[in-house]
Amino acid sequence: xxxxxxxxxxxxxxxxxxxxxxxxxxxxxxxxxxxxxxxxxxxxxxxxxxxxxxxxxxxxxxxxxxxxxxxxxxxxxxxxxxxxxxxxxxxxxxxxxxxxxxxxxxxxxxxxxxxxxxxxxxxxxxxxxxxxxxxxxxxxxxxxxxxxxxxxxxxxxxxxxxxxxxxxxxxxxxxxxxxxxxxxxxxxxxxxxxxxxxxxxxxxxxxxxxxxxxxxxxxxxxxxxxxxxxxxxxxxxxxxxxxxxxxxxxxxxxxxxxxxxxxxxxxxxxxxxxxxxxxxxxxxxxxxxxxxxxxxxxxxxxxxxxxxxxxxx
Amino acid sequence: xxxxxxxxxxxxxxxxxxxxxxxxxxxxxxxxxxxxxxxxxxxxxxxxxxxxxxxxxxxxxxxxxxxxxxxxxxxxxxxxxxxxxxxxxxxxxxxxxxxxxxxxxxxxxxxxxxxxxxxxxxxxxxxxxxxxxxxxxxxxxxxxxxxxxxxxxxxxxxxxxxxxxxxxxxxxxxxxxxxxxxxxxxxxxxxxxxxxxxxxxxxxxxxxxxxxxxxxxxxxxxxxxxxxxxxxxxxxxxxxxxxxxxxxxxxxxxxxxxxxxxxxxxxxxxxxxxxxxxxxxxxxxxxxxxxxxxxxxxxxxxxxxxxxxxxxx
Numbered sequence: 261x262x263x264x265x266x267x268x269x270x271x272x273x274x275x276x277x278x279x280x281x282x283x284x285x286x287x288x289x290x291x292x293x294x295x296x297x298x299x300x301x302x303x304x305x306x307x308x309x310x311x312x313x314x315x316x317x318x319x320x321x322x323x324x325x326x327x328x329x330x331x332x333x334x335x336x337x338x339x340x341x342x343x344x345x346x347x348x349x350x351x352x353x354x355x356x357x358x359x360x361x362x363x364x365x366x367x368x369x370x371x372x373x374x375x376x377x378x379x380x381x382x383x384x385x386x387x388x389x390x391x392x393x394x395x396x397x398x399x400x401x402x403x404x405x406x407x408x409x410x411x412x413x414x415x416x417x418x419x420x421x422x423x424x425x426x427x428x429x430x431x432x433x434x435x436x437x438x439x440x441x442x443x444x445x446x447x448x449x450x451x452x453x454x455x456x457x458x459x460x461x462x463x464x465x466x467x468x469x470x471x472x473x474x475x476x477x478x479x480x481x482x483x484x485x486x487x488x489x490x491x492x493x494x495x496x497x498x499x500x501x502x503x504x505x506x507x508x509x510x511x512x513x514x515x516x517x518x519x520x521x522x523x524x525x526x527x528x529x530x531x532x533x534x535x536x537x538x539x540x541x542x543x544x545x546x547x548x549x550x551x552x553x554x555x556x557x558x559x560x561x562x563x564x565x566x567x568x569x570x571x572x573x
Numbered sequence: 574x575x576x577x578x579x580x581x582x583x584x585x586x587x588x589x590x591x592x593x594x595x596x597x598x599x600x601x602x603x604x605x606x607x608x609x610x611x612x613x614x615x616x617x618x619x620x621x622x623x624x625x626x627x628x629x630x631x632x633x634x635x636x637x638x639x640x641x642x643x644x645x646x647x648x649x650x651x652x653x654x655x656x657x658x659x660x661x662x663x664x665x666x667x668x669x670x671x672x673x674x675x676x677x678x679x680x681x682x683x684x685x686x687x688x689x690x691x692x693x694x695x696x697x698x699x700x701x702x703x704x705x706x707x708x709x710x711x712x713x714x715x716x717x718x719x720x721x722x723x724x725x726x727x728x729x730x731x732x733x734x735x736x737x738x739x740x741x742x743x744x745x746x747x748x749x750x751x752x753x754x755x756x757x758x759x760x761x762x763x764x765x766x767x768x769x770x771x772x773x774x775x776x777x778x779x780x781x782x783x784x785x786x787x788x789x790x791x792x793x794x795x796x797x798x799x800x801x802x803x804x805x806x807x808x809x810x811x812x813x814x815x816x817x818x819x820x821x822x823x824x825x826x827x828x829x830x831x832x833x834x835x836x837x838x839x840x841x842x843x844x845x846x847x848x849x850x851x852x853x854x855x856x857x858x859x860x861x862x863x864x865x866x867x868x869x870x871x872x873x874x875x876x877x878x879x880x881x882x883x884x885x886x
Contacts, residue, residue, distance in 0.1 A: 438751055439821070439828055441835040443843070500824045504817040508752070511813045515752055522754040530756070534843055 263287035277476050281514035288480050295477045299331055299465050306451045308463040309337070313419025316342045318409055319364070319372070321357030323478040323485040324424025326364050328466055330483055332422065333368045340416065341365055341372040344408055346401065347384025350491040354384075357486055364483070373416065375408050381562065386492065392564040397492040400561060407549065407558040413460030420461040428471045430464070431516040432501035434523055447531035450524065457541040458550035468517065576600035590789050594827035601793050608790045612644055612778050619764045621776040622650070626732025629655045631722055632677070632685075634670030636791040636798040637737025639677050641779055643796055645735065646681045653729065654678055654685040657721055659714065660697025663804040667697075670799055677796070686729065688721050694875065699805065705877040710805040713874060720862065720871045726773030733774040741784045743777070744829040745814035747836055760844035763837065770854040771863035781830065 263286050266273035275285035286294060302308070309315050317329040319341045333339045343361045348354040358374065365372035378384045381404075383391065389400040413421050430449075437445040455461040466474060478485055493499075508515045543549070544556035551557070576599050579586035588598035599607060615621070622628050630642040632654045646652045656674045661667040671687065678685035691697045694717075696704065702713040726734050743762075750758040768774040779787060791798055806812075821828045856862070857869035864870070 439832045441832075441838075441840045443839055500821060504820050507817050507820065508813060519752045519754075525754075526756055527754045530843060530847055 261285045263290055265290040276480065277473075279473065281509075281517055291476065292480060295469070295473065296331055296335065298468065299328075300335060302451065302468060303463075303465050306463070308422070308452055308465060309420040309461070311337060314338045314340060314417065316340050316373075316409075316413055316416060316418040316421045318405075318421055318423045319343050319361045320424075321360040321486045322424065323471075323475050323483070324426055324466060326360065326424075326483050326485050327474055327478045327481070328422060328424045329364060329370070330368060330481060331477075332465070333370055339368075339370050340418070341370060342375070342409065342412055342421070343372060344375045344377060344405055347376075347378035348386065348491060349384070351488060353486075353488075353491055360484055360486060373412060375412065377404065377408075381565075383565065388561065388565055391568040392561045393568070394561075396496075398496045401492070403557050403561070407556070410460050410549070414458075418460060420455075420463050422463050422465055424466055424474075425464040426466050426469050426471055426474055427516055427520060428502055428505070429498075430467045431505055431520045432498045434520060435501045435505060436498070443531050444535055447528065447533075447535035450528065458543070459541075468521070470516065574598045576603055578603040589793065590786075592786065594822075594830055604789065605793060608782070608786065609644055609648065611781065612641075613648060615764065615781060616776075616778050619776070621735070621765055621778060622733040622774075624650060627651045627653060627730065629653050629686075629722075629726055629729060629731040629734045631718075631734055631736045632656050632674045633737075634673040634799045635737065636784075636788050636796070637739055637779060639673065639737075639796050639798050640787055640791045640794070641735060641737045642677060642683070643681060643794060644790075645778070646683055652681075652683050653731070654683060655688070655722065655725055655734070656685060657688045657690060657718055660689075660691035661699065661804060662697070664801060666799075666801075666804055673797055673799060686725060688725065690717065690721075696878065701874065701878055704881040705874045706881070707874070709809075711809045714805070716870050716874070720869070723771075723773050723862070727771075731773060733768075733776050735776050735778055737779055737787075738777040739779050739782050739784055739787055740829055740833060741815055741818070742811075743780045744818055744833045745811045747833060748814045748818060749811070756844050757848055759841065760846075760848035763841060771856070772854075781834070783829065 261275045261278060263271075263273040263275045264284055266287055273287040273289075276288050277291050278285045284294070315332060315337050317325060317332065317339055319325040319329055320343070329339060329341055341361055341364065343358060345354050345358050361372055361374075377388075381388065385401050385404065386397050388404070389397040392400065394400050409421050412418075434446075434449060437449060451464045451467045453459075453462040469477075477483075505516050505519075539552060541550040541552060542554070544551045544559055545554050546559040547556060549556045549558070553560075555563070574588045574591060576584075576586040576588045577597055579600055586600040586602075589601050590604050591598040597607070628645060628650050630638060630645065630652055632638040632642055633656070642652060642654055654674055654677065656671060658667050658671050674685055674687075690701075694701065698714050698717065699710050701717070702710040705713065707713050722734050725731075747759075747762060750762065764777045764780045766772075766775040782790075790796075818829050818832075852865060854863040854865060855867070857864045857872055858867050859872040860869060862869045862871070866873075868876070
């Protein structure tokens with residue numbers, strides 16, 4: 261298959277990727293151009309951030325976040341990487357992840373802020389989940405990551421925190437929210453979450469790209485990334501939604517992108533309009549983070565960890 | 574596994590079915606009781622029809638519609654079966670289907686109205702689809718069946734037409750409408766379609782039952798039904814949506830029922846409220862059926878068939 265753009269210029273270049281749902285086969289040069297142009301268009305369309313502020317990229321060491329950091333820096337944004345080291349020992353997961361983030365920081369010559377969870381909170385994430393009596397490490401991990409990212413964003417005076425969430429992630433979350441018709445969540449799911457009452461702005465510039473597109477961008481730019489998923493993610497439910505969407509996508513290419521894009525255009529505004537109840541935030545009694553309860557979820561988990569430990573001793 | 578209801582009465586009866594998503598294992602007697610009670614509850618909740626009027630059951634010869642006819646008659650409703658014979662020769666499909674409908678009519682001693690499509694319109698359904706230049710037999714077939722059913726309902730002065738659509742059908746349609754965020758369709762999908770401007774009332778009393786539940790009801794009541802699907806349905810898209818939902822249901826039992834029920838409760842009213850544009854119906858210039866265009870879709874298809882035939886001769 262030949263690159264469609266080269267063809268229009270009378271050149272014959274072999275395509276390296278076939279974007280089935282866009283009916284677009286592209287060579288390396290034009291795929292990278294297409295990918296970067298679309299990222300910048302998404303940033304602009306959703307007014308994610310400007311060239312005047314400092315943008316924090318939440319980097320895990322995976323393809324999505326490292327590609328995002330690389331691309332935004334190349335595009336001239338003032339970026340800083342933020343990595344949370346979770347203390348996951350299996351497969352040397354946390355150690356290798358940190359190493360890959362450091363490698364990227366060096367390559368693009370940008371600072372990397374690291375937050376060591378076991379150092380700051382006393383235990384690795386699995387131990388915290390276990391001691392607090394939670395079944396799912398993933399949900400505890402998500403709670404802590406959001407909490408830490410937000411604290412760091414305020415401390416570093418970031419204009420926004422950018423995450424590498426892709427179309428597969430977003431459409432899976434959307435499917436999950438839709439199957440339950442959770443109108444509250446459906447009214448809030450969006451590529452931008454504006455800063456509000458002590459929460460930093462969060463943006464997802466890759467939300468319209470599939471995993472396949474991002475992994476191609478990473479490989480073509482020789483970005484080294486963690487190829488194995490988190491050892492704790494086996495129990496997560498999102499793979500089920502991803503599988504169902506993959507099945508639909510295979511039979512009807514473009515399903516995922518249409519599902520998410522049409523949602524943003526047609527359905528989300530409808531759900532947003534009926535979400536009349538404003539969520540009231542108050543500062544956490546213990547740490548000051550905005551929360552809907554008296555004590556925020558992280559402080560509540562840490563309290564349980566402390567109690568469990570004192571019973572052990 | 575033992576029947577849960579027998580157990581509460583101190584009896585030990587083996588269960589014949591395990592309704593995973595209801596966490597309910599039941600013996601033959603209690604499953605039939607449960608199934609019938611729930612059907613009547615659905616009819617009542619959605620005010621589908623009364624015991625004073627005549628109810629037409631659209632019977633195809635399949636498990637859903639024959640079970641529905643059997644159950645409604647047993648429950649004391651005044652029923653009449655309506656069967657459209659499509660002239661499908663493959664696997665003697667139409668002939669066998671008609672036979673099974675006649676068999677049920679005899680068993681429950683109720684009248685069966687049959688409409689022979691090739692006799693009335695000159696050709697079997699596949700030929701009509703082909704001559705009219707349509708790719709999909711299924712969509713042409715659906716158009717004709719709705720048209721004929723409506724005509725017969727008015728002629729026979731029926732209170733409603735009941736169809737055997739089940740939870741698998743309804744959740745697949747819902748998923749299809751949702752993946753496109755077709756807010757118009759989403760505002761209208763409901764277990765009851767009220768009579769309006771020349772259209773008969775249409776109801777789906779089995780919409781909360783899975784295929785598995787209905788097939789069990791049919792077998793336990795020794796109802797003979799067509800076990801092979803329509804030979805034309807291979808190209809239909811709904812199996813893809815059903816597959817995706819089956820995958821989710823398998824991993825998370827109850828997904829389909831929750832998806833459809835929560836939609837009816839929480840999301841449909843929201844979509845209905847934003848569908849401000851009233852669909853304007855006018856009588857078809859040729860046959861008088863209500864339509865949004867000057868000529869209804871059946872008359873337009875028949876016109877194309879006539880033209881194609883005159884070109885052939």
